[in-house]
Amino acid sequence: MICYEHPLNERIRTLLRLEDLFDRMAFFSARDEAVEHHSALVTLFEILDVTSRADMKSELLQELERQKQALETLRKSPDISEDALNEVLSNIQAASHSMLNMTGKIGEHMREDEWLMGIKQRMGIPGGACEFDLPSYHYWLHLDPALRRNNLNEWLAPLLPLEEGIGIVLNLLRRSGKTFSHTAHRGVFQQMGSGRVAHMLCLKVDESLPCVPEISANKYAISIRFVIFGSRQKTRIYEEDVKFELTFCNL
Structure with missing residues (x-):
């Protein structure tokens, strides 16, 4: 990972x-x-x-x-x-x-x-x-x-x-959160926020997958899309399902 x-x-x-x-x-x-x-x-x-x-x-x-x-x-x-x-x-x-x-x-x-x-x-x-x-x-x-x-x-x-x-x-920050398993269907994951802002997100993914996560988050929503690594053209979504682990860390 x-x-x-x-x-x-x-x-x-x-x-x-x-x-x-x-x-x-x-x-x-x-x-x-x-x-x-x-x-x-x-x-x-x-x-x-x-x-x-x-x-x-x-x-x-x-x-x-x-x-x-x-x-x-x-x-x-x-x-x-x-x-x-x-x-x-x-x-x-x-x-x-x-x-x-x-x-x-x-x-x-x-x-x-x-x-x-x-x-x-x-x-x-x-x-x-x-x-x-x-x-x-x-x-x-x-x-x-x-x-x-x-x-x-x-x-x-x-x-x-x-x-x-x-x-x-x-x-202390890294050890503070709970980890959840998710799947980004066709390379995209979205989740509504709880109204509370985390201090840091930790995302773990299989390192053999040829994609990189792009993360956008606030207290209302989290958006993650996995893009193909090394693409010389316009950013391309990795269109396979991606399993990953996500941890919300707070001090």
């Missing part, structure tokens, strides 16, 4: 983007090649741009606190594992503490580095990070991989509390 996650508000959309960027950063920075560390730095600059919103940290802290209070109300439920609940609450507490200890604006340590900001500015130009444009960056890319990796980890470290908090919120 291949899973398609479809965020239904801007807040969840931003968290999913950051999760993807942090994963990509971890992947490239762990490698040794100069071109891979270049990709890591490009990704780090993307993280910096996405987290530039002034309310990013406060919104995440508020969400963690809201989840903490919601989970505390489950403590007396006989269906809840006390140990599992305590572990999640401990993780939330640790993440909140780390974020509260973040000083200054998010990414301020990078924005105050003229060398990094000079590279970031050039990277905004297609092909702008060539060696003749940035000789000092070209020199950095020829340093020992371990030294470059230490630099990357040093620049990333002040942002890691955000990654921890995002991971907790998205994990």
